[in-house]
Amino acid sequence: xxxxxxxxxxxxxxxxxxxxxxxxxxxxxxxxxxxxxxxxxxxxxxxxxxxxxxxxxxxxxxxxxxxxxxxxxxxxxxxxxxxxxxxxxxxxxxxxxxxxxxxxxxxxxxxxxxxxxxxxxxxxxxxxxxxxxxxxxxxxxxxxxxxxxxxxxxxxxxxxxxxxxxxxxxxxxxxxxxxxxxxxxxxxxxxxxxxxxxxxxxxxxxxxxxxxxxxxxxxxxxxxxxxxxxxxxxxxxxxxxxxxxxxxxxxxxxxxxxxxxxxxxxxxxxxxxxxxxx
Amino acid sequence: xxxxxxxxxxxxxxxxxxxxxxxxxxxxxxxxxxxxxxxxxxxxxxxxxxxxxxxxxxxxxxxxxxxxxxxxxxxxxxxxxxxxxxxxxxxxxxxxxxxxxxxxxxxxxxxxxxxxxxxxxxxxxxxxxxxxxxxxxxxxxxxxxxxxxxxxxxxxxxxxxxxxxxxxxxxxxxxxxxxxxxxxxxxxxxxxxxxxxxxxxxxxxxxxxxxxxxxxxxxxxxxxxxxxxxxxxxxxxxxxxxxxxxxxxxxxxxxxxxxxxxxxxxxxxx
Numbered sequence: 284x285x286x287x288x289x290x291x292x293x294x295x296x297x298x299x300x301x302x303x304x305x306x307x308x309x310x311x312x313x314x315x316x317x318x319x320x321x322x323x324x325x326x327x328x329x330x331x332x333x334x335x336x337x338x339x340x341x342x343x344x345x346x347x348x349x350x351x352x353x354x355x356x357x358x359x360x361x362x363x364x365x366x367x368x369x370x371x372x373x374x375x376x377x378x379x380x381x382x383x384x385x386x387x388x389x390x391x392x393x394x395x396x397x398x399x400x401x402x403x404x405x406x407x408x409x410x411x412x413x414x415x416x417x418x419x420x421x422x423x424x425x426x427x428x429x430x431x432x433x434x435x436x437x438x439x440x441x442x443x444x445x446x447x448x449x450x451x452x453x454x455x456x457x458x459x460x461x462x463x464x465x466x467x468x469x470x471x472x473x474x475x476x477x478x479x480x481x482x483x484x485x486x487x488x489x490x491x492x493x494x495x496x497x498x499x500x501x502x503x504x505x506x507x508x509x510x511x512x513x514x515x516x517x518x519x520x521x522x523x524x525x526x527x528x529x530x531x532x533x534x535x536x537x538x539x540x541x542x543x544x545x546x547x548x549x550x551x552x553x554x555x556x557x558x559x560x561x
Numbered sequence: 562x563x564x565x566x567x568x569x570x571x572x573x574x575x576x577x578x579x580x581x582x583x584x585x586x587x588x589x590x591x592x593x594x595x596x597x598x599x600x601x602x603x604x605x606x607x608x609x610x611x612x613x614x615x616x617x618x619x620x621x622x623x624x625x626x627x628x629x630x631x632x633x634x635x636x637x638x639x640x641x642x643x644x645x646x647x648x649x650x651x652x653x654x655x656x657x658x659x660x661x662x663x664x665x666x667x668x669x670x671x672x673x674x675x676x677x678x679x680x681x682x683x684x685x686x687x688x689x690x691x692x693x694x695x696x697x698x699x700x701x702x703x704x705x706x707x708x709x710x711x712x713x714x715x716x717x718x719x720x721x722x723x724x725x726x727x728x729x730x731x732x733x734x735x736x737x738x739x740x741x742x743x744x745x746x747x748x749x750x751x752x753x754x755x756x757x758x759x760x761x762x763x764x765x766x767x768x769x770x771x772x773x774x775x776x777x778x779x780x781x782x783x784x785x786x787x788x789x790x791x792x793x794x795x796x797x798x799x800x801x802x803x804x805x806x807x808x809x810x811x812x813x814x815x816x817x818x819x820x821x822x823x824x825x826x827x828x829x830x831x
Contacts (some may be wrong), residue, residue, distance in 0.1 A: 399769070428635060448730075450651075452647055452649065452651045453651055455619075455621050455645070455651075456645065456647065456651040457653075457668070458639045458641075459619060459621075459639055459641060459643060459644065459645050459666070459709065459711075460641070460664050460665040460668050460669075460711075460714065461641045461665055461669040461714070462664075462667035462668040463668070466668050470653070470707075471653065472655075474655040475655075477655075545594070546680075549655075549658075551654055551655040551694045551696075552654075552696070553696045553697075
């Protein structure tokens with residue numbers, strides 16, 4: 284039985300120890316995975332010709348950074364993919380919100396468009412990539428279009444649902460307090476749909492990157508997707524991994540920014556475990 | 562001809578579609594009037610249609626048959642001279658205490674409302690909590706926000722739908738006293754729905770007992786206990802107990818009836 288409360292210092296010390304333990308074990312796990320891969324490849328149990336190896340990936344990144352890639356500067360290619368994904372992302376988010384909120388507030392319009400939305404949502408959207416390349420050419424626009432289509436639907440459905448779930452009591456209360464239709468939309472419906480919308484934004488940036496990269500796969504002059512396709516064609520697994528590392532860095536940075544934005548927009552919510560802490 | 566009565570129900574019936582497709586009769590030929598400035602409590606058994614009566618007055622719903630008038634005007638739509646305090650929390654969770662209380666003046670485009678908002682924050686004892694969000698407040702504090710949010714607009718008619726029923730007993734009696742204090746300053750007409758008879762008598766000038774649904778007026782009692790009242794203490798006086806007995810005798814049959822119906826139809830409202 285404890286005789287005294289733990290001192291603040293002691294609690295702090297214990298927390299720090301715990302954090303250090305978690306971080307070193309995380310690092311240890313990565314070292315274990317990479318080490319195993321490296322050893323298996325070095326001993327030719329995993330054929331490095333097909334499977335690559337961590338040192339090979341690092342070397343590839345170094346070569347790309349120092350000498351550029353076969354299709355031009357690494358940064359130009361990364362930038363192209365990034366802005367294609369970002370444009371598609373913002374277009375999808377903005378239009379998804381507008382359409383979602385509008386249809387949720389307009390019952391007749393929702394009834395009219397429901398079957399069309401269901402049908403267009405059921406089309407495997409990646410296939411549209413081929414059509415976009417045909418229509419819009421090998422440039423960036425076809426990639427932006429594919430990223431947009433992938434982002435639009437999840438955001439649209441979440442915005443629709445979030446708007447539908449807006450508490451009727453809060454809407455009544457706002458109207459009794461004198462709110463105009465516009466006030467109700469801006470001050471009640473939009474904020475209450477916002478947690479749904481930001482939730483969909485977390486997955487959406489990943490979709491936008493998929494759209495950009497798949498689009499580049501299908502036909503492009505620049506971009507990380509093309510870099511991967513080229514590496515694949517040259518039997519260069521290290522090149523594929525190296526491009527994957529860059530894409531992962533991009534996705535994680537975007538996720539970080541979206542989480543920051545979410546924290547700012549939804550600072551009224553009780554603190555809760557968010558996706559990034561899991 | 563409606564002058565004098567702040568609220569008037571004329572042969573009002575209201576029915577709702579249930580999810581099963583049948584009709585649920587909430588009110589049938591409800592008739593009563595309330596004088597301006599009166600504090601009236603509506604009591605009745607669970608599910609008798611008390612809350613429906615309030616939503617008709619606020620214009621949130623329209624009567625199926627009959628006429629509801631507020632201050633001589635038939636109610637067709639939401640009327641912003643009416644204040645409504647809901648049973649469950651209806652403060653805006655994304656606004657802090659200040660913005661919640663300022664919502665009415667802001668929506669109504671009242672100029673320079675800052676001082677007014679601060680005054681009401683002080684009146685309900687929330688000074689220092691301006692920047693807190695509702696989820697950071699206790700149940701009693703949230704109710705104060707809701708009260709101030711409504712009263713700041715100086716409604717000529719204040720509707721309250723079991724506003725304190727979600728609070729614990731002690732907080733509730735404190736809030737009852739605070740409501741009384743605020744009301745005595747404004748003297749607006751109040752319709753207060755509750756199924757707590759003690760609360761009804763402690764607060765009201767008049768207690769209307771409604772029948773088990775569909776609601777009709779079963780009895781009407783004038784409460785002439787002296788004001789200003791202290792709700793927390795008044796409930797032990799012999800006058801209070803006498804009135805309580807009188808009303809409870811009337812109410813009991815309706816409560817029993819409502820309970821019997823629940824036993825017959827365990828699925829609830831039909």
